[in-house]
Amino acid sequence: MTTTYGPAAIWGAILAAGLATYAIRLSFIHLFGRVEGVPPALERLLAYVPPAVLAALVAPDFVPASATVAALADPTLVGGAAAVAAAWYTEDVLWTVGAGMAGLHLARFLL
Amino acid sequence: MDTRLAELRAGVRDTLPLLLGIVPFALVAGVAGVEAGLTPLQTVGMSMVVFAGASQLAAIDLLGRDAALGVVVLTAVVINLRMMMYSASIAPHFRALSARVRAGCAYLLTDQAYALAVARYTREDEVTRPPYYYLGVGATLWLVWQAGTVVGVAFGAGVPDAWRLDFAVPLVFLALLVPVLSDRPSVAAGLVAAAVAVVAVGLPFNAGLIAGALAGVASGIAAERLGLASGGSA
Numbered sequence: 377m378t379t380t381y382g383p384a385a386i387w388g389a390i391l392a393a394g395l396a397t398y399a400i401r402l403s404f405i406h407l408f409g410r411v412e413g414v415p416p417a418l419e420r421l422l423a424y425v426p427p428a429v430l431a432a433l434v435a436p437d438f439v440p441a442s443a444t445v446a447a448l449a450d451p452t453l454v455g456g457a458a459a460v461a462a463a464w465y466t467e468d469v470l471w472t473v474g475a476g477m478a479g480l481h482l483a484r485f486l487l
Numbered sequence: 488m489d490t491r492l493a494e495l496r497a498g499v500r501d502t503l504p505l506l507l508g509i510v511p512f513a514l515v516a517g518v519a520g521v522e523a524g525l526t527p528l529q530t531v532g533m534s535m536v537v538f539a540g541a542s543q544l545a546a547i548d549l550l551g552r553d554a555a556l557g558v559v560v561l562t563a564v565v566i567n568l569r570m571m572m573y574s575a576s577i578a579p580h581f582r583a584l585s586a587r588v589r590a591g592c593a594y595l596l597t598d599q600a601y602a603l604a605v606a607r608y609t610r611e612d613e614v615t616r617p618p619y620y621y622l623g624v625g626a627t628l629w630l631v632w633q634a635g636t637v638v639g640v641a642f643g644a645g646v647p648d649a650w651r652l653d654f655a656v657p658l659v660f661l662a663l664l665v666p667v668l669s670d671r672p673s674v675a676a677g678l679v680a681a682a683v684a685v686v687a688v689g690l691p692f693n694a695g696l697i698a699g700a701l702a703g704v705a706s707g708i709a710a711e712r713l714g715l716a717s718g719g720s721a
Contacts, residue, residue: 431664
């Protein structure tokens with residue numbers, strides 16, 4: 377899918393995301409001395425952000441088209457399963473993407 | 488002077504093995520940007536301005552689906568919130584530096600630069616002079632990230648759609664997700680976030696993503712509390 381946003385909107389989003397990310401990076405590096413560290417409650421919350429956000433991002437891409445066994449033989453799902461297995465064993469981006477792509481195209485070819 | 492150069496070099500050297508994971512990630516960022524309808528300049532500009540892979544891919548993915556701009560920015564920010572922990576953790580090692588140098592160092596803060604630098608700076612038996620090792624790591628990652636994005640942009644524009652290179656984006660997210668599901672509260676956070684995101688997928692502006700993330704974080708904290716209440720068996 378391609379975006380229908382114009383250049384101003386896209387550059388605005390890039391700049392806003394970049395500035396906010398920079399503020400996060402600078403936060404405690406800048407404040408050190410006045411603030412000693414992240415409050416414990418915030419630290420616990422931050423620990424669950426990566427699993428939650430990544431799962432929420434990825435889950436809708438791997439929903440079967442229907443609740444049948446046949447729907448599981450979908451190239452996207454086969455690729456996703458291969459990627460999860462590779463990620464589990466290697467914890468490596470390259471192997472994971474490679475396995476997922478191989479799974480997708482093998483399934484497209486065979487099914 | 489010698490220590491500085493040696494530290495810089497050590498940083499570059501220690502980063503080299505990581506590039507095997509960074510290069511394909513950067514290529515995907517470049518390819519995905521073009522596939523989502525961003526111009527080459529916008530895609531490379533994003534790598535320079537944001538310089539944080541997972542959040543870039545999420546932003547590109549959402550822009551390609553015409554999600555609300557607020558959701559695009561908010562999602563990128565939430566993904567990068569973890570850097571606040573890195574900032575706090577590395578700050579003591581940078582306290583002797585001028586405000587200007589610290590501001591420059593902050594721009595280069597990434598998962599890998601943090602992990603390598605903190606490991607070196609907390610090893611007390613070595614003479615380390617912040618920030619040279621950190622700069623060696625950060626500058627190497629930065630250069631490779633930008634170069635990888637440029638190559639990805641050039642490559643992505645010439646690849647037929649049948650190759651399904653766009654599928655690399657969710658695959659990278661899976662590669663990042665699986666290792667962080669390291670304990671039960673994290674698994675609970677991931678499962679609930681996934682379920683809510685799937686159920687709420689029809690919400691306008693892709694707000695289901697934010698709803699899923701919030702529900703996931705709350706579940707992780709709740710699971711942690713329950714685990715503690717039952718004697719820490721979880």
